[in-house]
Amino acid sequence: MAAVLAVVVLIVAIAVGLKGARASESEQSTSPGPASPAGATSTTSTTPPSSTTTSPTRATTSSTTTSPTRATPSSSKRTYRSTGRYRAVPTRSPVRGTKGELITYRIEVEQGARVSPRGFATAVDRTLRHPRGWTARGHWRFQRVTTTDADLTIRLATPDTVDKQCAAAGANTHGYTSCRAGQYVLLNLDRWLEGVPHIKDLELYRHYLVNHEVGHGLGLGHQRCPRKGSPAPVMVQQTLSLHGCTANAWPRSADGRLITGPSAP
Ligand SMILES: [Zn+2]
Numbered sequence: 229m230a231a232v233l234a235v236v237v238l239i240v241a242i243a244v245g246l247k248g249a250r251a252s253e254s255e256q257s258t259s260p261g262p263a264s265p266a267g268a269t270s271t272t273s274t275t276p277p278s279s280t281t282t283s284p285t286r287a288t289t290s291s292t293t294t295s296p297t298r299a300t301p302s303s304s305k306r307t308y309r310s311t312g313r314y315r316a317v318p319t320r321s322p323v324r325g326t327k328g329e330l331i332t333y334r335i336e337v338e339q340g341a342r343v344s345p346r347g348f349a350t351a352v353d354r355t356l357r358h359p360r361g362w363t364a365r366g367h368w369r370f371q372r373v374t375t376t377d378a379d380l381t382i383r384l385a386t387p388d389t390v391d392k393q394c395a396a397a398g399a400n401t402h403g404y405t406s407c408r409a410g411q412y413v414l415l416n417l418d419r420w421l422e423g424v425p426h427i428k429d430l431e432l433y434r435h436y437l438v439n440h441e442v443g444h445g446l447g448l449g450h451q452r453c454p455r456k457g458s459p460a461p462v463m464v465q466q467t468l469s470l471h472g473c474t475a476n477a478w479p480r481s482a483d484g485r486l487i488t489g490p491s492a493p
Contacts, residue, residue, distance in 0.1 A: 308417060309340040310386040317349040321372035324356060325363030331446070332371050334378035338385040341417050348384050355438040360478035362439065362446065380445045382413045382438070390414045405467050406437065408444035415441065424467055427475045435477035436466055443479070450492035461489040 314336035323330065333356075335349040349372060355361060356370045363369060385393070387403040394401045397409030406415045415437060423433040439462045451463040453473035459481070460466050460473035473489075480486055 308342050308386055310388040311338060311340040312389055312392070313339045314383060314385075315339050315345050316374065317345045317372070318374055319346075319349075319372075320374055321353055323369050323371045324353075325366070325369030327366040328363070328368045330369045330371060331380065331442075332373045332375075332378040333380040333382055333442075334373055334376065336381060336383045338383065338389055338417070341384060341386055343384060343417070343420075351434060352382055352438050355435045355477075356442065358435070358478065360480045360482065362442065362479055364480045364484060368446065379411065380413055380442065381411055382415070382442070384415050384417055384420060386417045390416045405465075406441055408441050411445075413441040413445060419467060426470060427466065429475070432475055432477045433466075436462060436475070439477060439479060440466070451489040452492050454489040458489075459487050461487050463492075464489060465492075 315338075317335040317337075333352075335345060335352060337343050337345040337348050353372060357363060383393075387401075390406060391401050391403055393412065393414055394407035394409055397407065397412075399407040399409060401407050401414075401416065404416065404419070406413070406419065408414070419437065420434060423430040427433045427436075443463050448463050450465060451461045453460055453464055453471035456472035458473050459476035460470050462476065462479050464471065464473065466475060476487060478487070
């Protein structure tokens with residue numbers, strides 16, 4: 229009987245591990261206030277106000293704090309390893325959107341992340357072609373390409389790798405957030421797999437993460453929650469806090485209006 233139980237437990241453990249490994253997808257970053265065009269200099273993250281706090285541990289005081297609380301570690305967390313090498317998706321997509329500037333993007337997943345590059349690409353494609361996304365109203369079109377000279381290279385990477393590559397561009401991601409650095413969008417694997425505690429819907433969060441970081445790639449800076457209870461603009465750093473707004477993944481409302489807020493400093 230004990231042997232049977234052990235086998236059952238082992239099978240369940242394997243199934244859970246596989247499920248975690250297959251759940252793919254990505255995140256969002258911190259970038260400086262002013263908008264900078266795609267391909268321009270790297271984004272820099274908001275510096276946490278650690279110097280102004282009395283606590284030696286990371287402050288949990290305000291929205292500008294990075295990673296106020298780390299998400300509860302999950303079983304998926306230990307199943308990946310950082311390699312700093314990437315696997316690119318070798319296929320292209322049709323052009324999405326009807327008019328506007330064409331933005332090409334390449335998809336890469338860090339080797340060792342144990343996430344399917346194709347699955348991740350499918351999720352990013354879905355976000356970028358959504359009717360409430362950046363293609364709405366003919367401002368931009370998107371196409372996934374395989375070449376390395378894409379306008380944006382969207383990478384799903386382990387926290388250590390995100391930290392290294394973002395730091396090289398001047399952004400501090402604290403093992404928690406994501407960033408856009410030049411042509412690279414670096415999404416934190418933990419956030420992609422686990423989301424954040426204050427946004428319960430992981431699918432919503434993943435859409436948000438892609439839209440937010442690609443928004444930086446389109447030249448947009450951070451915004452603030454316009455008023456309590458309103459949907460948060462996608463350029464709010466929702467990974468850190470909603471500031472009284474409600475979680476929102478999309479640049480536009482269902483009736484096509486842009487969801488915006490005041491520029492963040
Ligand atoms: Zn940002």
